[in-house]
Amino acid sequence: MSGSGRRAGRGLGGPEARAGWLFVAPAFLLYAAFLLVPVLAALLFSVTEVDRFTWQTDFVGLDNFRYIWSDAHFWRSFLNTFEFISLAVSGNVGMGLLVAVLLERRMPRVLLYLLRFAYFMPVLVATALVSLVWKFLYSTDLGILNYYLRAIGLPALGWLSDGRIAMVSIVIMDVWKHFGFFMIILLAALQGVPRSLVESASLDGAGGWRIFWHVKLPLIAPVVLFCITYATIGGLQVFDSVRILTNGGPGDASAVLVLYMYEQTFGAQDLGTGSAAALTLLVVIVLVTALQFAFSRKVARE
Amino acid sequence: MKRRLFTAGLATLALAGRAAYAAPPPADIKATLKLFRPATEADISEVNHAIARFKIRYPNVEIKVQYTPTASWAEYINQLMNALSSGESPDVLNIATEGVATLVGRNLLYDLSDILATDPDAKELLADVEPNLLNALRYNGKLDLLPTEWNTVVVFYNTDMFQEAGIAPPAAGWTWDDLVTTAEKLTKRDAAGNIKQFGYFVPGGQFALTTWFQTNDTDRLTPDGRKSNVRDPKFRESLMFLHDLIHKYKVAPTFTVNDTGYAAFSARQAAMISGLHPLVRVLRDAKFTSADVQVVPYRRKQVNICGVMGLAMTRATKNPALAWEFMKVLIDRDMENEIAGNVRSIPARRSSADLPVWTAFPQHWSLFYGAAAKAKPLTAPPNFAQVEQIMMRNIEAYLTGNREIDPTIDNLDQELAQAMSRVKW
Numbered sequence: 001m002s003g004s005g006r007r008a009g010r011g012l013g014g015p016e017a018r019a020g021w022l023f024v025a026p027a028f029l030l031y032a033a034f035l036l037v038p039v040l041a042a043l044l045f046s047v048t049e050v051d052r053f054t055w056q057t058d059f060v061g062l063d064n065f066r067y068i069w070s071d072a073h074f075w076r077s078f079l080n081t082f083e084f085i086s087l088a089v090s091g092n093v094g095m096g097l098l099v100a101v102l103l104e105r106r107m108p109r110v111l112l113y114l115l116r117f118a119y120f121m122p123v124l125v126a127t128a129l130v131s132l133v134w135k136f137l138y139s140t141d142l143g144i145l146n147y148y149l150r151a152i153g154l155p156a157l158g159w160l161s162d163g164r165i166a167m168v169s170i171v172i173m174d175v176w177k178h179f180g181f182f183m184i185i186l187l188a189a190l191q192g193v194p195r196s197l198v199e200s201a202s203l204d205g206a207g208g209w210r211i212f213w214h215v216k217l218p219l220i221a222p223v224v225l226f227c228i229t230y231a232t233i234g235g236l237q238v239f240d241s242v243r244i245l246t247n248g249g250p251g252d253a254s255a256v257l258v259l260y261m262y263e264q265t266f267g268a269q270d271l272g273t274g275s276a277a278a279l280t281l282l283v284v285i286v287l288v289t290a291l292q293f294a295f296s297r298k299v300a301r302e
Numbered sequence: 303m304k305r306r307l308f309t310a311g312l313a314t315l316a317l318a319g320r321a322a323y324a325a326p327p328p329a330d331i332k333a334t335l336k337l338f339r340p341a342t343e344a345d346i347s348e349v350n351h352a353i354a355r356f357k358i359r360y361p362n363v364e365i366k367v368q369y370t371p372t373a374s375w376a377e378y379i380n381q382l383m384n385a386l387s388s389g390e391s392p393d394v395l396n397i398a399t400e401g402v403a404t405l406v407g408r409n410l411l412y413d414l415s416d417i418l419a420t421d422p423d424a425k426e427l428l429a430d431v432e433p434n435l436l437n438a439l440r441y442n443g444k445l446d447l448l449p450t451e452w453n454t455v456v457v458f459y460n461t462d463m464f465q466e467a468g469i470a471p472p473a474a475g476w477t478w479d480d481l482v483t484t485a486e487k488l489t490k491r492d493a494a495g496n497i498k499q500f501g502y503f504v505p506g507g508q509f510a511l512t513t514w515f516q517t518n519d520t521d522r523l524t525p526d527g528r529k530s531n532v533r534d535p536k537f538r539e540s541l542m543f544l545h546d547l548i549h550k551y552k553v554a555p556t557f558t559v560n561d562t563g564y565a566a567f568s569a570r571q572a573a574m575i576s577g578l579h580p581l582v583r584v585l586r587d588a589k590f591t592s593a594d595v596q597v598v599p600y601r602r603k604q605v606n607i608c609g610v611m612g613l614a615m616t617r618a619t620k621n622p623a624l625a626w627e628f629m630k631v632l633i634d635r636d637m638e639n640e641i642a643g644n645v646r647s648i649p650a651r652r653s654s655a656d657l658p659v660w661t662a663f664p665q666h667w668s669l670f671y672g673a674a675a676k677a678k679p680l681t682a683p684p685n686f687a688q689v690e691q692i693m694m695r696n697i698e699a700y701l702t703g704n705r706e707i708d709p710t711i712d713n714l715d716q717e718l719a720q721a722m723s724r725v726k727w
Contacts, residue, residue: 052387053408068722073717140556161556163704249559251699266380268688268721269404 039282045275052271064276066265074277076252077260083167084174084256085235091175093227096182101212103183105188116187120180127177131244134173135160138245160246163253170245170254174238182227189223190216225296229289236285257281323492328626332362335621335628338385338392340378340611341369344583344644346638356631363624368392374507374560375400376687386410391618394632396450399438399609400509400682401692403527405727406441407684411475412615412622414446423630424448430651430672438610438679447612449650450633451641453578454606454673455505455513455598458585458664462592463488463499465575471598472574478517478543481574481599486554488573501553503563503572504544504701508690510562510576511697512680513607514540517600520720522693526684528727530718532711536602541710543601545701557701558696567593578671583645586663594664597673610650619687648674685725692717 046065049058066161068074099119103112122130137143138159146156193216201211217224239258242248250256257277265274310636326525327333340408346369353365370381379401385392386405397405405411418424428436431449439447451496457472469486472480489692492498515521520536523529531537547554555566563575564584575581576598585593612630631637638654641647645663648670649655655671659669683689696714699705705713 051408052383053410071717071720072713079404158556158702160700161558163699163702247559249695249698250702250704251695253699253704255695263688263691266384266687267376267691268685268724269383270724 015160042275042278045271046279048272050271052269060272064272065280067273068260068277068280073252073255074260077248077255077257080167080252080254081236081238083258084171084238084254085232087168088174088178088238089228090172090229092179093182093186093224093230094174094296095179096227097186097224099179099183100186100190103187116184119183122177123181125177127240128244130177130242131173135245138169161250163250166250166254167248170238170241173241173245177241178231178234182231185223185227186220189220193219221299222296225292225299227298229292232288232292233285235287236281257284308574312565314661319648321682322343325623326627327621328358328361329359330362331360331624333621333624334364334366335394335619336390336392337365337367337628337632338382338395339369340372340396342372342646344641344646345369348640348644348646350631351640352631352634352637354635355636356628360624360627363628364595365628372398374690375509376690379404379687381618382502386510386616386618391616393619393621394613394615394629396610396611397447399680400686402439402447402612403441403616403682403684404686406444406446410617412617412619412625414615415444417626418445421626423634427633427651430653432652432674434675434677435608435610435650438608438677439612445615448629448633449610449635450613451647451650452608452610452674453509453580453648454608454670454677455576455578456595456669456673457574457598458567458577458581458593458595459574460567460570460592461594463570471594472599474597475604476599478599478601482547482551482553485547485574486551489553497552497555498568500555500566501573501574502547503566503575504547504554504557505576506557506559506561508693509609509680510578511544513598513605514544514575516605516678517598517603518543519602521681522714523681523683523722525681526683527681528725529722530715532718538707538711539601541697541700542707545707548701549703557698559698580646582663582667586645591663596678597664597669602626606673606677607680608673609680611647683722684727685721685727688721689718692721 047059047061049060049064050056103115136147140146140156140158140161143159145159149156157165159165168206197215197219198211201215206214237258238256239262242254242256242259243262248259258281261274261277261281264270264277268274330558337349339345350369353367356363356365369386370378372378375398379397382395382397383399383404418428427448435449435452438452439445439449459472461471469484469487472484476484481502488499488501489497490499494514511522515537518536518540520534520540521531522537524531544557548557555572561579562581563572564577564581566572567575567577567581568584568588568590570725585591597604614627615629619625633650635651635654638649638651641649641655642654642657642660645660649660652671652674654660661667692714696705696710696717699713700707700710
């Protein structure tokens with residue numbers, strides 16, 4: 001054992017090792033430049049007061065954290081972010097699963113490709129562009145949605161100006177934009193379920209719903225959990241659609257954490273509080289992700 | 303000895319700096335200057351012409367212009383601050399009253415004292431500008447920017463709609479109550495009760511909204527701009543009045559942040575709006591001639607607001623003498639006459655605001671420059687962008703009916719107090 005260890009050690013020396021380091025270096029340098037350094041910088045900024053122009057830096061301890069934690073707007077943004085996640089994750093994964101189930105059936109191959117492409121296409125379009133189009137659709141006076149509501153005799157809705165539904169409007173756009181991504185992943189998972197198991201269940205008299213619920217869903221559960229985790233992390237980072245559609249409004253009805261970070265850093269020109277908000281968000285993401293991984297391990301064991 | 307040499311060196315550098323203004327750089331100088339500017343179509347055309355004039359004198363100087371939209375000044379300031387801190391700082395920049403304290407408070411602008419005291423072109427410009435306008439560019443009494451254009455808020459009204467409703471145009475001393483009465487007469491509904499024409503449009507920008515505070519003898523911040531003033535009952539009264547226009551009297555449409563109302567006015571959906579001079583160009587281009595202007599109505603104090611666009615050099619410029627020569631082209635008489643000719647804004651020079659092309663429309667054009675001597679600058683602290691975000695977010699919540707007045711005032715006061723506590727003056 002120890003001999004093989006020494007052989008392995010010798011294997012890492014010399015030209016091979018240098019080549020190995022050279023192969024690893026570009027990726028590591030990119031990682032360091034765009035992830036490690038910014039994270040370390042955010043850590044430093046969060047406990048300092050920095051002048052962006054002179055780079056004069058004063059250590060302020062936890063003042064920046066105290067500032068944002070005593071800010072009602074921060075907590076409203078915090079709660080809104082979780083409201084967005086709960087709605088957007090259910091919508092994206094639920095809709096993705098529903099459409100995947102509908103597509104996982106015998107149909108002409110061309111039609112299947114066409115439908116998959118149609119549902120996936122919004123994923124390929126830039127969120128900023130899509131948000132501008134949806135902003136027009138949602139317009140209270142000129143929007144096409146209210147045009148049809150009025151046409152069937154219903155009152156127009158303040159899709160983006162009514163605090164009670166502004167967040168829902170953002171989620172509707174988010175689901176339209178992203179569910180295709182989850183649909184593709186879940187469709188692949190469904191197609192990976194052994195056909196023999198489905199046929200056995202069918203021979204035992206199980207209908208389509210029972211086969212899905214008792215055979216397919218347990219088998220694709222890890223993939224569903226991955227989708228939920230992925231959608232949750234994306235939800236925690238939501239920014240561009242909110243910024244363009246409502247800018248967090250009306251009032252702070254749709255304000256989210258990343259928008260708060262942006263306002264502090266670039267609106268108030270305060271790197272310290274912006275970084276403190278970013279680190280708070282980081283901790284939240286780590287906690288939520290750890291919980292979801294723990295849950296997924298439990299599900300996998302069962 | 304070393305100390306003496308150091309002092310002598312500093313003195314030489316200082317003298318060299320002054321000498322640079324006395325003697326402009328040679329015509330064959332090779333350099334690049336960067337300009338940060340707003341980005342309307344007319345702006346771009348005016349700057350291109352100014353660059354062409356500058357190139358006649360300095361053919362080897364390259365000018366790079368970064369145009370940035372000014373839909374919101376907070377956003378413009380953010381973009382400018384990013385440019386200034388990027389290591390690719392502009393040499394010359396435009397900034398309005400809204401961002402003066404943000405820049406001067408951080409000592410980012412070049413000290414123009416010597417230039418203003420000695421350069422004949424600077425003296426000639428300042429002699430042609432209403433002195434009160436310069437107050438909108440001063441910070442702690444110091445002037446580091448020169449005015450290029452400015453704006454105030456007036457009420458634009460549709461003369462045809464007034465005629466149809468059989469009411470006289472608003473008089474110079476009209477009050478808030480007069481506005482309500484007039485707007486009610488101008489609001490039209492169809493048989494089903496749907497409003498087809500609004501009497502007034504509540505402006506969605508902080509500058510025009512501020513007139514509603516100033517004419518009630520109050521403002522969002524204390525006069526020194528350092529503390530929240532929203533607990534002043536007069537501020538609350540102003541907000542409630544705007545709310546009533548939309549929800550009680552129903553003479554104004556839904557409040558929308560950043561919506562100036564120009565589109566609604568041009569489309570004849572609103573009979574009156576609080577607007578700035580750029581609307582004149584919009585109307586002229588649309589051949590919309592049935593419009594005139596009147597001063598804003600008041601409740602406690604008749605007052606005009608002003609915001610002035612300034613031009614400045616940055617401390618980061620490596621070639622201040624050349625940058626100053628370029629600045630002079632951007633504020634010379636040709637440039638000012640072109641601003642007037644484009645009917646884009648109120649030129650800073652009084653003489654340009656008298657040109658026939660500028661005074662052709664509307665009938666009471668004289669109300670614009672006429673306000674210059676008494677106009678009160680918008681209060682803009684160094685954290686203007688943050689204050690604007692806080693104000694507009696909370697005002698939007700109240701005026702769209704999503705929040706009551708008490709929590710709005712409480713929220714505004716708490717957020718403003720917290721934001722102002724971190725400002726370095």
